[in-house]
Amino acid sequence: MKPHQSFLLHIRPQSFAAESAAFLNTYYLGFFSVFFLVLECVTGAVLMVYYVPTPEAAYESIVRLGTEVAFGAMIRDLHRLGGEGMIVVLLLHMLRVFSSGSYRGPFAFTWVTGVLLLVCTLGLAFSGYLLPWDQLAYWAVTIGTSMVDTIPGIGVDLGVLLRGGVEFGADGLLRFYLLHIAVLPLVALLLLAVHYYRVARLHGIAPPLSPRGPTDQEKAKRRLFPDRLLLDLTLSMSALAVLVVVVTTFYDAPLEHHADPRHTPAHTRAPWFFLWLQGALKLGDSFSMGVLFPLFCLLGLLALPYVDRLPRRPLRQRPLALPLLVGGVLLFIGLSVLGLPRYGVAVNPVAALLEEVAPEEGRSALHSLRFDTLRQGVYEIDGTFRAQRDDDFAWWLHGLGQATAGLGAHGYLEPRSVVVVEDWQAELKRITVRMHWLDGSEERRPASAEKVIYLHRDTAEPVVPGKEGGA
Amino acid sequence: MIQRAMLAAVASAALLVASLLHVVSGEAERLQRDAASRAGAVIERGATLYGLHCRTCHGSRGEGVGQLGPALGDGQFFTKRLQEVGWQSTLREYVVSTTTHGRLMGTRPIYAGNGATAVMPPWYEEQGGMLRSDEIAAIADFVLNWQATATGQLELKRLALPEQNPQDPRTIARGEQVFKKHCLRCHEAAKGGASALAGPPLANIATLANGRREGMTAQDYIRESILIPAAYRREGYAAPDKGQDCGAVLTESELAAVIAFLSR
Numbered sequence: 001m002k003p004h005q006s007f008l009l010h011i012r013p014q015s016f017a018a019e020s021a022a023f024l025n026t027y028y029l030g031f032f033s034v035f036f037l038v039l040e041c042v043t044g045a046v047l048m049v050y051y052v053p054t055p056e057a058a059y060e061s062i063v064r065l066g067t068e069v070a071f072g073a074m075i076r077d078l079h080r081l082g083g084e085g086m087i088v089v090l091l092l093h094m095l096r097v098f099s100s101g102s103y104r105g106p107f108a109f110t111w112v113t114g115v116l117l118l119v120c121t122l123g124l125a126f127s128g129y130l131l132p133w134d135q136l137a138y139w140a141v142t143i144g145t146s147m148v149d150t151i152p153g154i155g156v157d158l159g160v161l162l163r164g165g166v167e168f169g170a171d172g173l174l175r176f177y178l179l180h181i182a183v184l185p186l187v188a189l190l191l192l193a194v195h196y197y198r199v200a201r202l203h204g205i206a207p208p209l210s211p212r213g214p215t216d217q218e219k220a221k222r223r224l225f226p227d228r229l230l231l232d233l234t235l236s237m238s239a240l241a242v243l244v245v246v247v248t249t250f251y252d253a254p255l256e257h258h259a260d261p262r263h264t265p266a267h268t269r270a271p272w273f274f275l276w277l278q279g280a281l282k283l284g285d286s287f288s289m290g291v292l293f294p295l296f297c298l299l300g301l302l303a304l305p306y307v308d309r310l311p312r313r314p315l316r317q318r319p320l321a322l323p324l325l326v327g328g329v330l331l332f333i334g335l336s337v338l339g340l341p342r343y344g345v346a347v348n349p350v351a352a353l354l355e356e357v358a359p360e361e362g363r364s365a366l367h368s369l370r371f372d373t374l375r376q377g378v379y380e381i382d383g384t385f386r387a388q389r390d391d392d393f394a395w396w397l398h399g400l401g402q403a404t405a406g407l408g409a410h411g412y413l414e415p416r417s418v419v420v421v422e423d424w425q426a427e428l429k430r431i432t433v434r435m436h437w438l439d440g441s442e443e444r445r446p447a448s449a450e451k452v453i454y455l456h457r458d459t460a461e462p463v464v465p466g467k468e469g470g471a
Numbered sequence: 472m473i474q475r476a477m478l479a480a481v482a483s484a485a486l487l488v489a490s491l492l493h494v495v496s497g498e499a500e501r502l503q504r505d506a507a508s509r510a511g512a513v514i515e516r517g518a519t520l521y522g523l524h525c526r527t528c529h530g531s532r533g534e535g536v537g538q539l540g541p542a543l544g545d546g547q548f549f550t551k552r553l554q555e556v557g558w559q560s561t562l563r564e565y566v567v568s569t570t571t572h573g574r575l576m577g578t579r580p581i582y583a584g585n586g587a588t589a590v591m592p593p594w595y596e597e598q599g600g601m602l603r604s605d606e607i608a609a610i611a612d613f614v615l616n617w618q619a620t621a622t623g624q625l626e627l628k629r630l631a632l633p634e635q636n637p638q639d640p641r642t643i644a645r646g647e648q649v650f651k652k653h654c655l656r657c658h659e660a661a662k663g664g665a666s667a668l669a670g671p672p673l674a675n676i677a678t679l680a681n682g683r684r685e686g687m688t689a690q691d692y693i694r695e696s697i698l699i700p701a702a703y704r705r706e707g708y709a710a711p712d713k714g715q716d717c718g719a720v721l722t723e724s725e726l727a728a729v730i731a732f733l734s735r
Binding site: 063066068226230231234235237238241244257376377378420421422423425426427436445446447453457459 | 473482483484489493494497502514519604618619620627632645
């Protein structure tokens with residue numbers, strides 16, 4: 001045996017039971033969890049080279065990744081998407097282990113380390129969320145940590161300890177950075193070591209629960225060298241190739257405006273993996289829903305293998321498990337939907353329309369029109385507006401006219417919009433969207449609201465060479 | 472069996488290499504595009520911030536506003552100003568530095584800063600202002616983007632906006648809303664002087680203001696009072712603090728509307 005082989009064999013078992021390690025038994029979910037973990041470590045190490053954990057420099061350093069560092073955007077996108085992918089895979093892994101009942105008996109403590117790994121990963125995702133120091137990050141994490149403040153007695157002190165002050169500032173950012181790059185990864189690696197040791201050395205992967213006895217073929221062993229290793233390599237390389245294509249063609253990690261403690265954004269939205277918590281918060285007070293409820297879920301998961309001690313049986317023979325599984329998944333989805341900003345918060349329809357036309361963050365619909373079709377002028381539109389010209393901008397105005405007419409359904413009388421396009425500077429246009437209506441009072445007083453947005457040619461949709469348009 | 476596994480591994484390796492090559496081939500262009508789009512976004516941001524903080528004194532198109540502040544978008548500023556003050560570094564540095572530190576003393580008599588005229592305040596948060604360094608940089612990029620029009624390389628036609636008619640009930644109604652939202656907390660129409668913040672009641676300001684300053688219409692008096700409340704002191708009312716000025720957050724049309732409302 002060559003030395004490199006013996007090192008690998010020291011970590012990994014020499015062979016696997018073919019039926020346990022088969023795709024239809026594990027769906028390779030455990031493998032992919034580790035794949036993502038490795039991806040996060042490698043891309044994270046690259047990001048650490050460029051990232052500066054101070055409120056003055058953090059945001060700029062993320063911008064630089066996109067505009068100055070070769071492959072910087074790809075690395076950041078991989079890291080961001082990889083983290084979310086890891087959570088998806090972990091959740092599926094947990095569902096798989098739950099539904100096949102392989103958390104019982106000798107597997108009980110392995111399940112516990114798995115649950116703790118999930119918590120660790122969520123912690124990593126949450127702490128990493130803050131690091132770009134944009135509005136999205138700042139406010140999501142501010143709201144997230146404010147739940148800690150509601151714990152009676154120690155809450156406020158705990159919150160200050162976590163944030164380094166009453167508000168997030170330089171101290172809090174540094175704390176989250178250290179949690180993200182040192183503390184949590186160390187804990188995760190430790191937990192993973194225990195988890196993997198138990199799976200690989202102590203009890204193996206639980207075999208499928210087939211009613212008939214295993215056939216000879218299924219009982220066969222598969223060697224680590226070279227079969228399993230080749231498979232692992234194939235899976236890793238194809239997964240990486242797919243991810244690279246996805247992040248370079250379909251995905252851009254979000255980056256909003258620089259964090260501003262003085263300005264609460266129009267929408268603060270938790271990342272999707274915490275939307276369920278945001279939804280739960282709409283149902284009760286912050287302490288019971290924001291602290292007790294997740295704690296209760298966690299304890300339930302940890303205690304599961306010690307409460308349920310029956311021998312393994314297929315899912316259909318476990319009367320409680322199926323409702324629990326379906327109920328849990330539905331609860332997660334239901335609460336997440338409830339957590340979307342559009343539920344439970346009353347919005348003023350004019351403000352909502354203006355925010356849609358000229359959003360505070362991200363690109364507006366105007367940014368995807370061709371720059372030169374926005375010709376200087378005053379455009380008065382109401383519900384009967386007809387596009388005179390046939391270009392992007394005319395259609396956009398047409399759409400705005402319909403949306404404005406829709407305000408009539410909310411008690412706004414005679415609503416109309418005015419759009420003013422002005423050439424403001426070289427390659428810069430200023431667009432004012434103003435809405436007028438009569439209010440519902442006796443005197444029918446006129447009222448209006450407006451929003452101004454600036455548009456630079458280089459942020460507008462790049463004109464494809466050869467296509468009509470361009471300066 | 473092994474051969475198939477080998478083949479799969481080689482195929483996936485080829486796939487990975489192909490996808491990486493694809494990225495490599497487009498990366499230089501992507502960097503260029505993203506850098507340009509970022510620079511554009513910074514100018515957009517600077518335009519918004521300028522409209523919020525600088526427009527009241529320097530004019531919405533950098534044309535300057537009377538005694539409040541000099542022009543920043545004209546040829547003089549772009550070609551002569553640096554020599555005039557003997558600034559050694561670039562114009563961008565000049566804008567960033569002036570905005571960061573403000574001016575203790577005006578360099579020109581009409582901006583002397585003697586209480587009756589405006590001074591250029593410091594804007595950087597560490598100097599007591601309210602902007603971060605990246606915001607100041609964004610504003611500077613926006614100001615410098617006036618270069619093409621200021622030096623005559625580019626001519627932009629001004630859009631002839633319909634004048635807001637101060638007699639139009641729509642304008643007055645809009646002005647009333649602006650007043651309720653921005654002014655009422657200090658200027659309760661009936662009583663005045665109740666709190667430390669309070670400014671004088673404005674119910675009959677139109678008549679009061681008419682002729683208070685020689686050669687100044689009521690509208691201009693009100694306009695200047697809103698922009699720098701300390702310009703004309705009234706007995707018995709506190710000078711408003713910095714950041715608590717009457718209307719620095721208003722847009723030009725809101726300002727016009729509220730003036731129409733006050734002088735109705």
